[in-house]
Amino acid sequence: MAGACVAALLASSACSSSQDASPMSDSSASNASQKLSGTVTVFAAASLKESFTTLGADFEKAHPGTKVTFSFGGSDSLAASITGGAPTDVFAAASPRTMAVVSDAGGVSGTPTTFVRNQLEIATRPGNPDAIGSLEDLTDPKLKVVLCDRTVPCGAAAQKALDGSKLKLTPVSYEQDVKGALTKVVLKEADAAVVYKTDVRAAGDKVGGVEFPESADAVNDYPIALLKDAPNAAAAKAFIDYVQSAAGQKVLTSAGFLKP
Structure with a gap:
């Protein structure tokens, strides 16, 4: 009887340990799969320079191992570079018309989203x-x-x-x-x-x-989009999510941008 009880207790303990370990393993696997790294290349309208530079630095702090690089300029010239084959992850334009140049050429993944407006x-x-x-x-x-x-x-x-x-x-x-x-x-x-x-x-x-x-x-809507052939799509999507988050929007509105 005593031996049977000890065996039962040991079995119960083993089951408990196994059940406790399972969520930890799942959590570790999830964190590993969500870990971002590498460079995110962002082409953005010149008027976004100050705000996006701040957002890029914040994103890098939140995701060690990532690097956000920017190319700022006129939206039309940026669109021309993208359609010309420039390797880019994210495009943030100062008008829907310039974003359409890229999306009409099949260069956008999904649907561009207006993230701010400017006057x-x-x-x-x-x-x-x-x-x-x-x-x-x-x-x-x-x-x-x-x-x-x-x-x-x-x-x-x-x-x-x-x-x-x-x-x-x-x-x-x-x-x-x-x-x-x-x-x-x-x-x-x-x-x-x-x-x-x-x-x-x-x-x-x-x-x-x-x-x-x-x-x-004459207020301009600013759309942002993940590009179809983005070299670092996972990190690029995370950056876009951050731009649209409450923290990202706070940086943008404090710079004078209007909410979409």
């Missing part, structure tokens, strides 16, 4: 010495005004605002991305530029900012 603002020299107070003021021929090229989202939005107001102006130059337009004002090569609110905020005291009501009718 235009007039960047002036510090202190606004020319007393610019409206979009109409930019039509003054004495002012040197810079716009983004109409082929890029910030330029298309600016032209939409001008057309809606029936205003016409002749800029001293058209720039290939929003940072190029802003830089002209920072370097005092222009008196004003129509850029995004986020760029005015990122520039700090290097420029002044003037809001104008017409910008409400």
Whole structure:
């Protein structure tokens, strides 16, 4: 009897140990399968530079062993590079139209998602010495005004605002991305530029900012997508998820982006 009881207790103990070990093994396997590594290559609109640089650093801290590299520029040129075969994991564009260039070519995996929106603002020299107070003021021929090229989202939005107001102006130059337009004002090569609110905020005291009501009718949606031939699809998807998470959205809205 005593021997039988001891045997039963040992069997019970063995079963208990086996049951306790099973979840631990499953958990370890799950964590191993979810561990991310390698480089995530992100092509993103120039206006996302400051925010995405922060998000990339945060992502790397959360996932040791990963590296997020960025190529910032005009959305149209980025789209052309992607369709031309540039190895890329993620594309974040400043307009649905430029994202469509890639998706229509079959380069997107799944459906692009709008993750933020952005609104235009007039960047002036510090202190606004020319007393610019409206979009109409930019039509003054004495002012040197810079716009983004109409082929890029910030330029298309600016032209939409001008057309809606029936205003016409002749800029001293058209720039290939929003940072190029802003830089002209920072370097005092222009008196004003129509850029995004986020760029005015990122520039700090290097420029002044003037809001104008017409910008409400020319707000740009920013879509993000995993690319079909992404070299590091698992980590790329995780990065996109982070951009859309509460923590990621907090970084973006604090930079001046609007929620989708």
